[in-house]
Amino acid sequence: MPKHGLIHGPLGPHCIHLCVDMQNLFCDTAWHTPWMERVLPVVERLAGARPDRTIFTRFIPARRPGEGHGTWRGYWEKWADMTLDALPPDAIELLPPLRRLVPPAELLDKPVYSPWVDTDLHDRLRRRGIDTLVVSGAETDVCVLAAVLGGVDRGYRVVVPTDALCSSSDTTHDALLTLYRERYGQQVETASSAEILDAWG
Secondary structure, eight states, X not given: OOOOSOTTOSBOTTEEEEEEOOBGGGTSSTTOOTTHHHHHHHHHHHHHHOGGGEEEEEEOOOSSTTOSSTHHHHHHHHTGGGSTTTSOTTTTSBOHHHHTTTTXXXXXXXXXXXXXXXXXXXXXXXXXXXXXXXXXXXXXXTHHHHHHHHXXXXXXXXXXXXXXXXXXXXXXXXXXXXXXXXXXXXXEEEEOHHHHHHHBO
């Protein structure tokens, strides 16, 4: 039977909220994520409860087509309209209700799906003695997935708030929640945001 809930107990003082890519980039562009706006109030509650213990990631596109290494070069050629030179200046910004929380919340910019690659995230967390991550945001099956598995690989306790995630695909969103429960149940916990906030003493 798949397990869910906070099976490893309450969240301690060494927990941080890692909120992934809740940006204008995924609201008003070709990458529109249909239910981001529905999830936004839940994410805002999580971040607003502990803004000083929240890190917001931002996905930063290539400046222009042809940039990037390997398959990323072809990716940015396909998505030429989503490069920085083609986008409005505020496309990479957090959604306004979250932007107001910075500071004390922190920003972490990343050039790929994972927040662990070519960033100082792991060093930031180690300096603060963090051992637990609550991972919310967009998209469940792309950048959130990369954040979750990277956290697992580095030995963090990872908690996924099931009502604070969004994707442009219901099918793969549901598949990822099933995967976490059935294959990663020892290292990834799934719970509601209310349960997480109640347990974060």
